[in-house]
Amino acid sequence: MTPTTLPTPRMIPDSLRQKIESYVPRYPNKKAVTLPALHMVHSHFRCVPYQAMKEIAEILEITPAEVADTMSFYGFFPQAPLGDVRVWICRSISCMLRGGDELLEHACKNLNIEPGQTTADGKLTVEFAECLGICDHAPAALSDDGRVFGPLDESSLQKMLDDLRKGPIPLEEL
Amino acid sequence: MATIIIDGQSFELPEGAKFNAIQAAKHFGIDIPYYCWHPALSVVANCRMCEIEVGTKDPATGEIKMLPRLVPGCQTPARDGTVLVTESAKVLEHRKNIMELLLINHPLDCPVCDQAGECGLQDYSYEHGRAAHRFVEERNVKPKKEVSDLIVLNQDRCIMCTRCVRFTREIPGTAELHVMRRGDHGEIAIFPDQPVDNPLAGNVVDLCPVGALLDKDFLHNQRVWFLSKHDGVCTGCSTGCNISVEENAGKVWRHKPRHNPYVNDYWICDEGRYGYKAANSPTLLGGNYVLEGKDHHGVPTDRFVKRLNETLTTRILDKQSVLGILSPYLSVEEAFAAAQWLASLTNRVELALGPVPVRGEDLTFAPDKTKGRSGDTSFIVPRPFTISAEKAPNRAGVEMMLDHFGKGAVPFEKALESVASHPIVIVFGGSPDESWIEADQVAALRKAEVLVLFDTTINPLADVADFVAGIASFAEKSGTYVNRDRRLQRFEAALPPREGVWPLLDLIAIVSGDGKAPIRSQEILKAAARVVPGLAKVEDGLVPELGLNLDSKDQPIPDAGFQDDWTLANVSTV
């Protein structure tokens, strides 16, 4: 499809569009780029709005419903923008045995939000996770910039939340 | 010869058959329950209702080896030596479990659900379910939503068989429907502002085995067990889709597709689906009328026939010639009877074809099995579905009659030019659409000295014709049509002719005064087959259920497709 047929105003900037299109040769068909494209759009907007899904569909020559189908299956993609930092607190077995559920509750109570919500100042989104694969740090937490926290207790959890509210750290510095 | 063993009995599979276990069992009269499987869609085996015990028989030793676990029948090919056990204790217990699981989050609102009476859940829970279920937790409640202007989705009734999703992806290829989220919170959904509005959209309602997808047009109007079904053929276009016309209390309530692998497979387009409304239209002609001065006066049929015959006889004795126009909406029998009558009036008769409405281009949907979910597609025999641009059911059949009685099919435009040389014009209409004739065409026809019209609707030509006879509408008559592919197909009357109106066949018999003239369409077809070479293949006026290909022999159908028959009538009662 040529860009001229796209509705205006377009949401996905040209640079991002080119990045998505650069993934097309990796796969035998365009549809397979759906997941990478959703990831790219997500890291650009920190959410995947409907308009972006529509544009992904146009780039990949599928229907918006197919994009929504894929997107809604996974727990990763939110539709409303996230806070500056998104942190997952693990509640899976190893973490639960060491107090993961309580830590999640504690963190949410501290921040005055429910799991899955963003703080009022828009700095931090706290979510639960079904295993983060960092059970060697259990009870653990992971922020979306790649920082791993754990083993946590109430005081280190508080320190973690304070750190996270300072904003994301680029991955290179890890 | 391939042999399959079902429940200990051996059956010979038909030559060239491409069956799965459900189809094979059904072929031999054994029912295996299913939900998500559909003969024209890819196999995903996710409802798990059709699970049976499967094994193979070694042809050399005769030893039967069963698989240790249950296997979905939809996924099991029926081959030589396949052994199916459909009624073992294990299978029956499994069906009980699946029914229980399907119903734990299903509301028990059958009294207000339109699917009640043709619902897969009702049937199978009666036949295979537990009397009581053991679920005491809170049910998941899901919203009701509209997926298009015509279709409503009751998500809490959905069993996530994904038939609808697969249909929109594989058949029209428009993929408007998708599954949202996962697990027991999964829902069927559309993308915002992208309703299911493809020309075949209504089929998702037929596909839905439960009351989740419902037609708003039919919603809350009728209970399905009050409806009488009549085999019909859609008059919307020259494809001639096989439909079931469903009526109650003198009204047609809906059209449903009827399976015919040679024509429409399992589908009909929305235009045909909602074409039933014309049968209930208030603009149908309600009797016979004669133009006196400027006004039409309703007259009883005997007086109408008498006056018509008087006029025609006088004029014809004056050596005036007749132009007969036969619309492509007439059935083969009607066209034959009409042409025969016209030919009997005088030898100075010219026959022409009525206007053939054409809109757009043929629209063909080729099933694309790769577009669907990646299920097993090896059992599917894809057949394309076409919506014809030619919006009349029987041009081919009427032309056949014109060829036989006249000088070939004179097109309507040419016939209009010759009105001047034919003072008597007799038009046989029958289109359910009042606008089948345009103002300038009416004016051209009105130049005739005597204008006779046999038609179903109050239309511009009826406003000016000297004699107007109301005839039975498409839902009120029986007969046959010849479709685009020259397939002769029979349809039945769903309604009795409305009051004051005769079917055209009866009317012609009365007008022609031939007391012995056959008026049953089968007899007329029999008579027509004797003289019209194109109908030579018709035997004894009978047309097979799937129609008769007038030109060549039908290709065999490797997959014996069958329609879902989740109707109360099919449940064996105690």
Add this chain to the structure above:
Amino acid sequence: MRSDDPALKKMTPPKLTLLEQSYLPQILGGLVVTGRHIVKAALGDGAVTMEYPEVQHQPSPNYRGVHRLNKDEQGRVKCVACMLCATACPVHCIDIVGATAPESWTDREKYCQSFVIDELRCIYCGMCEEACPVDAIELTSMYDLSGLSREEMIFDKTKLLSVFDLTKEGEPMKSGIVPPASSNRSRELVTTPTTGPVIERQQLV
């Protein structure tokens, strides 16, 4: 039931004595009863007839009289137009037109736009009441049904609901169960398009 069903109990008629065969004791017994009534009536107490309409008959609680359409606690018709009564009716005297319920009725999606019972055709078998899944139709103990024309005896929804209003005091709904209330339910009342003749009758005791 098959004739060889073991549950069948075979009966043989009792053998009558000579006196019984003459029927005289039975005739005399009957005359005694008649005489007792003659005496009772003559003494002015214990008449077996009733001076209707001055005195009203009290039918038994399971008497099947005129139908009524029940209302829920908000005064809306309880009927959800499932048409099971019409399906169950052996004489086809019930005609219902269903429709999508108004938006404000959050607890149901269907109601009856029109509900007509031909009381002359009805055989008062009570199958409709039995079939109703929401206890919307019930047979009351009203028995003195009369009218001057056949049309008058065809009860429409308004009339059937008015029977409910008339009889609800004396005959409460048999289930006594009202649909569970949802929080955002409106108080809108049923509006019926036609107002048929409302039945007039003195209040039941």
Add this chain to the structure above:
Amino acid sequence: MPKFEPVLSRNWNDPEILSVKRYESKGGYAASRKALTTMSPDQVVDLVKASELRGRGGAGFPTGLKWSFLPKDRKETFMCVNGDESEPATFNNRYLVEKDPHQFIEGILIGCFATRASTAYVYLRFEYIKAIKILEQAIAEARAAGHLGKNIYGSGFDLEIWCHRGAGAYICGEETGLIESLEGKRGWPRIKPPFPAIEGAFRKPTVVNNIETLACVPHIVERGADWFKSMGTPKSYGPKLYTISGQVNKQVCVELPLGVTTNQLIEEHGGGVWKGRKAKAAIPGGISMGLLTKDEFDVPLDFEEIRKTGCLGLGTAAVTVLDETTRIIDYLYNTSRFFAHESCGQCTPCREGTGWLYKTIKRIRDGGGRIEDLDLMNHLANNMGITPGTTICGLADGAAWPIKNAIAKYRPELEQFIRENVNPAARIAPVQEAISAGRSPLPSNTSMFVPGIGIAKSATS
């Protein structure tokens, strides 16, 4: 038995190993060079077959056999590397990618050569943010060094490796779910047959292997099948990465020959149970496997022996320890919550069953349990999964197994819990109970349709 020398984890202490130069200097890419230049693909397959390497992802299917299922006349083959390591308590693949990515790339290279796959997709779960970064860099370096790309080592073999990021779905670790997800669809597992080896990703023959499985391959090529078979227990050969987590002092990932016991792991590597407590039970390999009671701690953790204890299998060899104070109901609550959250919702038994089990366990935990709930759950669990044949993939088995296993092994404790924890607020409403038992919840002589609850059944029993 000679002293065990770690191979998979031999470079983990070397932070420089992330660079291709360092890896090469330690003898890296020698095995791939050997395979590509001196062996034919079929020889590699035969070698792996001879080593009896079994898949490390959970099912333990012999890898060589899997490779030999590919059709002989195939034109295009794909390799999918399964790094969607989502089984709770498992993290050994993350260690392999983060700490020695080239070993794993070398494994892919040999695996692809053996299966003649010219494209490999590494499907990594999105939580492995750092691992993805490291792997992408390592792939780029390996390509620059000539280990990937066109005509590798002059053998005429081409290979491209692409990293594909998951998005948080447990089921994408199932091989066909992974393939669907890779194709850009929702990760709903496919029905089998056709098996991926015949029709997999993009409807082409496809091999799906676990990261750890592929990491073993270079060592087999280098040292031979006999070396590999010298470790482990019968039918379970070779080294294995065990992870220990939960209520132990040290949560670690260690490489050991297959067949160590739980006791050994806890005492020698996990530093004992935490807080000086005693162990109550252990999960041998991810939560779907069931529980080992304390008496079963001496059973060797390999593919065969573990099944005799009533556990589903070795799984991912992720051992999680429960101490004596942990309640079994909490463990069940956690597992059922996990599976209710992760069920893909495709097959009826799993979609509805996992939700039902979770709701029931939650009710029991809240104090509204009934003794018959245990039998009900047992019945439900017995009728879910691939083993009875009621689902497409094994998630339902994994969801059902911990429940039936725990009911079998800890029924007295659960019954005691139900008896002792009674909370009126969590009790089932009498009307629900009556309906489920098929009794009338209403006074007799009334109809059964109550909007909102709903039952259309005559009042019997």
